[in-house]
Amino acid sequence: MRILLLVDCYYPNSKSSATQMHDLALELHRQKHEVIVLTPSNLVSNDIEVVNEFGVQVVRIKTRDIKGAWRAFRAVEESRLSNVLWRHARPFLLRHPADLIVFYSPTIFWAPLVRRLKSLWHCPAYLILRDIFPAWAVDAGILRKGLIYYFFRRKEILQYQAADRIAVQSPANLDYFAREFQTQRYQLEVLYNWMNLRVENLPSTNYRAQLGLKGKVVFLYGGNLGVAQDVDNILRLAQRLADHDHIRFLLVGEGSEVPRLRRLLSEKRLHNVQLLSAVSPPEYLAMLSEFDVGLLSLDRRLKTHNVPGKLLGYMYWCKPTLASINPGNDLVEILEKNQAGFCLLNGDDDGLCAAALRLANDPELRCRMGKNARTLLARLFSVEAAVTQIINHFQPQEAFDREMPVGQPAISV
Secondary structure (H helix, E strand, C coil): CEEEEECCCCCCCCCHHHHHHHHHHHHHHHCCCEEEEEEEECCCCCCEEEEEECCEEEEEEECCCCCCCCHHHHHHHHHCHHHHHHHHHHHHHHHCCCCEEEEEECCCCCHHHHHHHHHHHCCCEEEEECCCCCHHHHHCCCCCCCHHHHHHHHHHHHHHHHCCEEEECCHHHHHHHHHHCCCCCCEEEECCCCECCCCCCCCCCCHHHHCCCCCCEEEEEECCCCHHHCHHHHHHHHHHCCCCCCEEEEEECCCCCHHHHHHHHHHHCCCCEEEECCCCHHHHHHHHCCCCEEEEECCCCCCCCCCCCHHHHHHHCCCCEEEEECCCCCHHHHHHHCCCEEEEECCCHHHHHHHHHHHHHCHHHHHHHHHHHHHHHHHHCEHHHHHHHHHCCCCHHHCCCCCCCCCCCCEEC
16 A cells, blocks of 8 residues: 655654654555655755655655744644645645555644545545643643633544544543543544564664763653653652662653753752753664663643653663653553553652662662563564554555445444
8 A cells, every 4th residue: 555644743853753653654664565754844945855765755844843842833833734735745645646644643733634635535544643632731731721722622623533543542542532522433442652673773872971870770761851741740759869879860852841941950959860952763762771760750630641652662672661640541550560660640759769769779670670561562562563453444455435444343432
């Protein structure tokens, strides 16, 4: 099949979504599908640039820098994405009809483009939903239920209506649809985040020595540093462990909370925390191999649930995970049932500190949990499994003559 992947950021961007869609594209190509990636980019000089990367046609459309921008600016620019991509990519898209559209959220503004392409190509669309917005923004207290909320809410619903099948990343997300959309019958399934289990040609890194961390047990957090991640939660843990000289925290990433985080680190004089800017995906994955424990933090007010992509990098290198999460999150079942790490509710500072000390003081425990994590990665989170799950719903001979995809029974609400 010819498959169009539609995503708002793509490799070599360092965000986990960009890396995951890159891995998905390469695996689809490996399985003999023709893959086209359509994505906005602020790094190209022309309105449209088409390049072949590892056997995948990547179509980048020139846009302004959106990620990490002021929220109002970002909302306006993202709302224009469908029109901008269509305007500049239209001749290419007319010459390259696809049998299947796979689109990734965030962003929530793909519906106009997806509906246009479905009508043009008479093909189905599969939504990979990783971010239930605006619900999480209301939960986190950064958005109230007013005019702006209902604007976003309308875009969210249009996105769901544009998809023939919706893949959420956690079983708990099914409850959201059952609660919020009692009269609609969306075709739903759980598609866990994924990762390539055989990453090659990683660079050689020496961050432990460069950062003066030899002989230390390092808890590493890598990825987005925004409101939903509750960076104050990580800082509280670091403060509690400040007197334990063998423990250090390394935070690597970008996001809306980075300026405030830098200010807090200076004000609190936390000598046991180091903050680095985001690096390329290969550099980051190589960096992970040097350290000891992966960190996860989610705001306890969140009512939607996810399995953060950063978890997979920890598992890849056999690292246990220390997670502080929102109530009801499926990570408790995933990590603790498989003895791949510790999960505590955000707010249980005593429990989080105790778990961190157990991991820091017991190398055999870290080794055992790390091996369990790698086994869990191979079983649930491989890119091969993700591709198989997606493709099994769409047979080539049926791609142009059906309204709804068929395949394994979907969970409907």
